[in-house]
Amino acid sequence: MMLGALAAEKLEESSYDGVTLRLLLRFIRTCDSTGLIDKTQKELAVLLNTTQPTVSRSMKKLLKDGHLYKRGRSWFLNPETAFHGRSDQHHEAVARVPDEARLLAVVKPLRPDGAAG
Numbered sequence: 001m002m003l004g005a006l007a008a009e010k011l012e013e014s015s016y017d018g019v020t021l022r023l024l025l026r027f028i029r030t031c032d033s034t035g036l037i038d039k040t041q042k043e044l045a046v047l048l049n050t051t052q053p054t055v056s057r058s059m060k061k062l063l064k065d066g067h068l069y070k071r072g073r074s075w076f077l078n079p080e081t082a083f084h085g086r087s088d089q090h091h092e093a094v095a096r097v098p099d100e101a102r103l104l105a106v107v108k109p110l111r112p113d114g115a116a117g
Contacts, residue, residue, distance in 0.1 A: 033085030069101035
């Protein structure tokens with residue numbers, strides 16, 4: 001698992017409540033290389049001993065801050081926040097993040113030879 005430096009800095013500066021922080025840490029710990037969050041908000045609420053509306057508010061905070069993003073109805077952990085997998089998978093995952101969800105201003109894709117583009 002890799003935690004991005006910018007994401008760590010944003011976490012240090014955040015004033016997240018306990019549920020929001022616990023939720024993000026759970027995603028960092030459990031998401032695979034796709035970043036897909038495979039639990040419903042209701043399931044997450046039960047796991048965190050809280051309510052679904054509280055989980056919803058926390059996920060919206062994490063979305064606003066760029067740690068999560070949405071594609072259709074699915075939620076994903078931003079690979080710039082944390083990533084499980086190989087470096088080539090990481091670059092592919094970052095390329096799938098919508099521009100509005102990017103933590104970094106510029107993300108250069110790798111060329112086929114593995115160098116930054």
